Amino acid sequence: MKLHEYQSKRIFAEHGIPIPKGEVATSSDEAREIARKLGGPVVIKSQVLVGGRGKAGGVKVAKNVDEAEELADQILGMDIKGLTVDKVLIDEAADIREEIYLGVVIDRALQKPVVIASAEGGVEIEEVAKTNPEAIKRLPIDLPVGLMDYHARNLAYDLGLRRVFVNQFIRIVKGLYQSFIDTDASLAEINPLVIIEGEKLLAVDGKIVLDDSALYRHPELVELRDIQEETSSEREARLAGLSYVKLDGEIGCMVNGAGLAMATMDIVKYYGGAPANFLDIGGGAKSDKVAAALRIILSDSKVKGILFNIFGGITRCDEVARGILEALNAVPTDVPMVARLVGTNEEEGRQILAQANFPSASSLGEAAQKAVNLAKGA
Amino acid sequence: MKLHEYQSKRIFAEHGIPIPKGEVATSSDEAREIARKLGGPVVIKSQVLVGGRGKAGGVKVAKNVDEAEELADQILGMDIKGLTVDKVLIDEAADIREEIYLGVVIDRALQKPVVIASAEGGVEIEEVAKTNPEAIKRLPIDLPVGLMDYHARNLAYDLGLRRVFVNQFIRIVKGLYQSFIDTDASLAEINPLVIIEGEKLLAVDGKIVLDDSALYRHPELVELRDIQEETSSEREARLAGLSYVKLDGEIGCMVNGAGLAMATMDIVKYYGGAPANFLDIGGGAKSDKVAAALRIILSDSKVKGILFNIFGGITRCDEVARGILEALNAVPTDVPMVARLVGTNEEEGRQILAQANFPSASSLGEAAQKAVNLAKGA
Amino acid sequence: MAILVGKDTRLIVQGITGREGGFHTEQMIEYGTTVVGGVTPGKGGEWSHGVPVFDTVKEAVNATDANTSIIYVPARFAADAIMEAADSGIKLVICITEGIPVLDMVRVQSFLVHKKVRLIGPNCPGLTTPGEAKVGIMPGHIHKQGNVGLVSRSGTLTYEVVQALTDKDIGQSTAVGIGGDPIIGSTFIDILRLFESDPLTDQVVLIGEIGGTDEQKAARFIAEKMTKPVTAFIAGRTAPPGKRMGHAGAIIQGGEGTAAEKIKALEAVGVKVGQQPEEVADIVAGLI
């Protein structure tokens, strides 16, 4: 789960990281009032959970209160990569001298959190990794030991930070690391951390991505979820406990198991089709889950054919077959479908589908080919 | 620094440990009011920082409000081992079925915290260690790993706790351990943890001793210090940064270094005297510290002679010599004294004392003998 | 016994009285696995599926001489369960549980680093040595005893490949699901090393997916240390970057972890990569 910039920065501030003064507005009137209270120039920043807000025109500087109102009015309601802006953050504009990147992520190879820093802030760290990998400094943290002052100090000197910033930097690195740990994040990032007038560091933009598996420990963070940022399909999938990712193709896929679901997408492509989605119904899915999955797939108007691929281990093929038929009763459609059910209770599953004249296939390859052909015929 | 029972139990309660309902009273009127609010029988417990309150008559059960007032009146103002009771805790009386001991201390040999538990609660754990060492279960905790549920569960089963108590016990052990860690304690103890009606566990008495070296991290705990529990000498020593322990003898000792201070006491004893105190002025003490130390020693009317033993490393003998003379100016006395100063600037120190006709000795043995003889002559 | 589990396995089931744990205990016993006990705190003294239940792993190990534990407990108790097993003399721990917080697994791995315990998983289907022991949730009937070792980050995709092998009459020595999480106890390299020195394994199938760089590392290991032929399948050629494909570990991030780069790395060291499970079986059979 991603947090908005303003939510992330508030968490950072609670951990002692300096952030600009600012507040969130949902109307241009509010924006004007906030700008008036802040005084001086402000930045109006759209709060949507996608990257590239700046390029899309979702971040603007206003020199005065009138401009703030006007720009907020422009940005609110704007569409950025399919998401409608309904909140803007009004921050005091900072006099930026230099920009630093600072982030904490889990390093999969080291199996521990790693602090990543670069003196080239303000751009995406992946970009720096390509153009100037030397500029990126990495500090792996042993979780049981934690982040000690000397770790952060070594990082500061590695980064070539001037001495006047070192102690501030240590506090910020520790605050960011603690934000990461305290929220069970998978990413906590300040980009950029800027040097402003008076030799001070300030976190002007921030981002936290939470570990969904750990949300149960953080009910207060779950409340921060912005449901307006989910499509209705994503929402339905989340509530039904399905793993769903919308793609651009025309073959809807319903599979049990993430690896198999990806393999199914790949095979659809191999046979000349394009997958419309990734969808894993998980292990031991019952018919109601299958029905929910089918509804989600059918809600995508691009879908011209649907492929069911079930390898029954915990999941029972007869349950899935019944689920498909139930869902079709509830959501009638003329999109052609083909099912391939193997494993636990495969005979029963096939019989149920055969009785309903539902097309089936015995191998995954055959099923994918059929689905692609059906979709072309449709 | 020791915390009172009521302070310790409040910290436990903040960590999820069930404690009896109760409040502190400083007068019998207040005690009556608290007993009335609690309803039913109550326990009146003197809050003084010494053991054996029960035996000294400082803990009583009151069946009703009148008795509560009467007993509180008796206990308030009582003298227990030299300390005057000025606070009583009024707790709801518990219907105690069984008593358990539960504590956390640092194990010096293992160099880690250890949870100690015994099904024989209500008596001092040292007593159980002597009479029934088998009954004591020890659970060492790796600080970086922390206390996991399974540790506490294994402890519960080792202890022979009935199953109905296991989950409560796990929560209490974790709460106690966390209290210990969060307060930088050197001891956190529930004794007894009792089984009451309804198959519930309740911490009826508790104790926390804080690590003085870590107090700087806990300003909120420092505020809990009960200065009425210190003698004025202890207080002056603490404020002057001196390490002072009052003893029962007649030879006052002022030494630099804890080991040497103990050795000096031992040698006084060896030569037939008895040390009046342990007093370490620490390394590099200046004359004002020496003067404070002398005042503290002289405030003990039993002192019949004073022995100064200084081995100058960081500490300079001339500084000490000047300190002694300055202090004698400020606090004139006819208690006889002898000084033995060796090490850094020993010549200058001896000359200063010789000019003031201050008796001195060259070896520790000689100094101790002289001090003992002078005290006998006094 | 090929690797890790077999006739010598003495298994306890942590979470035996749960729905999942109970169902699969039955399946494992039916397959012939030696299940010697179960652990559910608070249910010690009961019996479940014909084996005694204990309150703690310590008691279970003391009473049954178990050497292997499989974990089916809910995610929030799983880290504790793994550490308890590791602390109680168990040598091989298989964690089936899905959805364990990443920081919990970081903690577990740093706890295990100085212990002599092997962890498989979490979020894995377990492992099967056909004809000897099935420890996990793989359907038993798809396997056939033989000399091909399988190692996979996936669950049902593994079954698919096993089925494809069995359909072509190619038996397996041991099939190991290492799990789909970003932080796992045993990696491809750990299992490849075991297969390389296992006399009952003649060749190996590696089933990878997008996310991380474990397949690339495996490729380096194969080039440097493996004498036995390896065939691979990589799922997620069509997966877009930035989206988590079900598994917590299956996500292309910062341009890293694509199927294309994994396939390239494997092919560069002579590993043949099949485009479909059936093709993998054909390669293994020497038909391609």
Added chain:
Amino acid sequence: MAILVGKDTRLIVQGITGREGGFHTEQMIEYGTTVVGGVTPGKGGEWSHGVPVFDTVKEAVNATDANTSIIYVPARFAADAIMEAADSGIKLVICITEGIPVLDMVRVQSFLVHKKVRLIGPNCPGLTTPGEAKVGIMPGHIHKQGNVGLVSRSGTLTYEVVQALTDKDIGQSTAVGIGGDPIIGSTFIDILRLFESDPLTDQVVLIGEIGGTDEQKAARFIAEKMTKPVTAFIAGRTAPPGKRMGHAGAIIQGGEGTAAEKIKALEAVGVKVGQQPEEVADIVAGLI
């Protein structure tokens, strides 16, 4: 060089620009110790007492090839300083600082357990190999080169005993103060083991005090492993239970850690225990 420090010591001083650190750096250099640098965060690039100052231990080690570090930083920064030294390639760390929170030292010790670093202290006077190197705060002039190893939990009491030995013309191989805290990096046994295998040490003096059971453990070690004679002095015969005698570690608790039981344990294994420093010297000299 007898043990731990000597001509090969290349010392850096953490906290060199502080009052204590500066004073003792001067004293150590005057004694002949090879001080190669200092560390004070924020003062890198300056010079102090003729040696360069660095911001981090890593830089100091890289620039000076230091192998030993002595720590004079305030208590609240000491754990960090010890861990930084251990993490930067230093092999011997001596921590003089007094008043480090006990839990900080628990953390430090658990951090050091898998590292190849020896810690002496904290709250100790350091160590001196007479004629070669003085690393710490012991007054240099009291020492005399010789073949008696000293190990002590105390500071000034150690000087007293060293002086008594020197007064009787008995020289020392190395005098080691292990510190008066409950949790210390090196115990009596660690140092006794080094003296036992040091060809320049012929006999050992052990100076203990009340609190803990380290002297009793040392007695067992002496009985089992030491061939060289050991003489002891134990401070605190007159100390009452329950009162902390200055040192955080010097407290008789739960009836454990009295001078009497320590003396008994030592005498039981043939160690002669002196009642005064002069008596210790007489025993060492063979007069008693």
